[in-house]
Amino acid sequence: MGMKRGVIGVVGFAGLWVLLTAVLAPAVRFGVEAMAPGVFPFARIFGRVQLGVALALVPGLLFFWRQDPRRFLEGGRWKGQGLRMGLWAGLGMGMLGLVALGQSGLGVRRWGGVPGLGVWLGAGGAGILVAVLEEFFFRGVLGLAWWRAMGGQRVGWLVGVGAVIFAGAHFLRPVPGAEVGWDAGFLAWTRLELWAGAVNPWKLGGLFVAGLILGRMAWAQGTLAGPIGLHAGWVAGWKIAEVAWPEVPQATAGWWGPSLEAGPLPFLVLLVFALALWGRPILARLD
Numbered sequence: 414m415g416m417k418r419g420v421i422g423v424v425g426f427a428g429l430w431v432l433l434t435a436v437l438a439p440a441v442r443f444g445v446e447a448m449a450p451g452v453f454p455f456a457r458i459f460g461r462v463q464l465g466v467a468l469a470l471v472p473g474l475l476f477f478w479r480q481d482p483r484r485f486l487e488g489g490r491w492k493g494q495g496l497r498m499g500l501w502a503g504l505g506m507g508m509l510g511l512v513a514l515g516q517s518g519l520g521v522r523r524w525g526g527v528p529g530l531g532v533w534l535g536a537g538g539a540g541i542l543v544a545v546l547e548e549f550f551f552r553g554v555l556g557l558a559w560w561r562a563m564g565g566q567r568v569g570w571l572v573g574v575g576a577v578i579f580a581g582a583h584f585l586r587p588v589p590g591a592e593v594g595w596d597a598g599f600l601a602w603t604r605l606e607l608w609a610g611a612v613n614p615w616k617l618g619g620l621f622v623a624g625l626i627l628g629r630m631a632w633a634q635g636t637l638a639g640p641i642g643l644h645a646g647w648v649a650g651w652k653i654a655e656v657a658w659p660e661v662p663q664a665t666a667g668w669w670g671p672s673l674e675a676g677p678l679p680f681l682v683l684l685v686f687a688l689a690l691w692g693r694p695i696l697a698r699l700d
Contacts (some may be wrong), residue, residue: 418478419562423555426474427537430466435598438462453694456587459601464586468546471554478562482553497634502540505646506653508686512679513654516670522658532656539643548641551579551624552631554640568632576624583620603659616675622683623647623698 436615438459445453475482514524528536556575587601588609606612627640651673660671673679 419559420476421473423559425477426470426667429470430463431602433464433466433470434459437466438598438601439595447454452545454589455601458588459598460586462598464546464692465692467550471550475558478558480558480561482549494636494638497638498645500584501630501639501642502646502649505643506650507646508682509647509650509654509673510657512673512682513658515678516673517658519669521661521665521669523565523661525534525657525659528656532653536649536652537645538649539652540645543648544641544645547579547635548627548631548637551575551582552627552640554639556628556631557637559673561568572625572628572632575628579624579627581607584617613675615677615680616672619674619680619683621655622680622687626683628685633690657686 438455441462442455442458445458465590473559513522517524552575555578557569562573563571586606588606588611589602627644630639631637654673670676670678
């Protein structure tokens, strides 16, 4: 496969994603309002439709690229894959714990005790769900599969592009505005946080570095097991840390926190980890 097939796939996917989301979002909003009036804002409904349409289009994109999704989890036996996921998940949780501990020392958080079993189970379930969906899409479909569809381009270039897409995708939510009418879905695409400037630069920078880390791991290991584990650890660690180290009431927001995902402190933790990881050799063989 040459570069043409890879580019056509991405462009076609993006075009269908925008069009179908814009058409379906108002219809879904109508159905949701009929069942639960005033409960779910249109921005949230639009985001869920975005995700659903993207996932629905993935099989067609992989078929067009002649890719087998099972390849993304190759690279070792299932027992070894599970162990790898668990170890990376522990590291991801530890990184969030380190940020929360640092903010506790700076006085914007305080130790609230070990969370209950329900918190751990809920955080773990959410972490696994988010990690599997996002890693399969961003590092699998728009990473390993795209690289093969492009005919084998420079890995560093692809990891960088993937990190930009990964960071920007987290701000593809419309800001509040006129949300009635058949064209609400189309208007929502013009009112995204990215275009409206409602983006925290520290969070955007942290997501970009996180995208570099996860992309680099996928290439260094030749499998999504490690990225899924680390990503799940980040999501679960964030939820657990919010309970274990609650914010101090009336804490003044600044570079020291209390946000666990935006600010120089979490960004520095990600950056140090990225620099430590970057020198590892790439072992992936996808030909």
